[in-house]
Amino acid sequence: MQSLTRPKIALAMQALVVTAFAAAPALAQDTSPGIANDTVKIGISGPLTGPVAALGAIADGIRTRIDPINSAGGIKMADGKTRKIELLVEDDGLDPQRTLTNARKLVEKEEVFALVATAGTPNNQAIGRYTTQRGVPNLFMYSGVHELAGPEWEMGFVPSFTTEAAIFAKYLLDNMPQAKIALLFLNTETGQTFQSALEGAISGSNVSIVAAQPVTSADPTVETQLSTLKASGADTLVVITGPKQGAEAVRFATESGWKPTTLVSNIAASIASLKPAGLENAKGVITSQFLKQVNATAPGDDEGVQRYLADHAAAQSKFSTDDALGQSGYAIGDALVKVLESMKAPTREAVMEAARNLDHVQLDLLLPGIALTTKSGEDVYPIESLQLFQFDGTAYQPLGEAISFEGKTPKH
Structure with missing residues (x-):
């Protein structure tokens, strides 16, 4: 058997390294933390306990939308890969300092791809500087104050x-x-x-x-x-x-x-x-x-409402079907799916680019005539229409049609 000289050994080792790099998955290059070939990690911080624990329904609403998608194999994204969404939820009791602690844990220890649906204006203010410094998306905040600390990495969801x-x-x-x-x-x-x-x-x-x-x-x-x-x-x-x-x-x-x-x-x-x-x-x-009125006993023929009720049952959600907070979470989960599906690369920059350029995106629970629309550098408000309703003792009845402020949301 022919022996190898040191130069030949060195050349052989180089060949092995080149072969290893060539065989490595393409995703290993130019990819943000929290996203792999088959999963994407999403972090949520919200009040699951305490005096405003009712807001915890938002996180449960997101899970209600995501669980059936994961059970079906995940979402197919624009890079051709199908990924399941791994949700990591932390309780902050609506305490801004705990929200910041949770954000650090989710980003640095759990290495999430993005934060979603952070509840409360002070809480989003508390983490805005941190997420901006780290370049981590804080998507679809549950706050009607959109102009916070880091607009390049933040986006609200509910109307201003x-x-x-x-x-x-x-x-x-x-x-x-x-x-x-x-x-x-x-x-x-x-x-x-x-x-x-x-x-x-x-x-x-x-x-x-x-x-x-x-x-x-x-x-x-x-x-x-x-x-x-x-x-x-x-x-x-x-x-x-x-x-x-x-x-x-x-x-x-x-x-x-x-x-x-x-x-x-x-x-x-x-x-x-x-x-x-x-x-x-x-x-x-x-x-x-901005959300449809859901009557579980008489859902009608609305496909979006029927899908929501089916997902709610499948996920064994803790919130009632007529809870607007849970419904908001479900809509946020729906919006997250749409953005992940459309982003052009497995990077945090790409997900923000997709979120900043939503073109009349329809969601199952949005009222007719209301859709997600944003435009990079011009329009940061996904939802700019609302409809008035009046409670009759049993259900909400509409007062006129939806009123649009598209492109004209008053600044604060």
């Missing part, structure tokens, strides 16, 4: 609070041109943004805000604030709070004998959220919606 404020103002200007508003608002940028937008939308009219009371998510009760608002003589109550406090406001407004015209932000107005108030007390409540 400025849009909802403008639509509430339009309703009052058209139907109650002398309305005296009492405002109950979260004392965060969420509520402050809404208040500022509402003031701007009614400026120069005879509609006025005669009293405003702030609340925090940690307040055990908001009865003191509501008593002050009632004493103002207002004939209209506008509520921009979490679900628990929204229900308390609705119950107080009726049971105290005040009975103002009540408009509640969509973050607190689902039937599931209003049940603690007593649905009889919620009769007449007006809200804005």
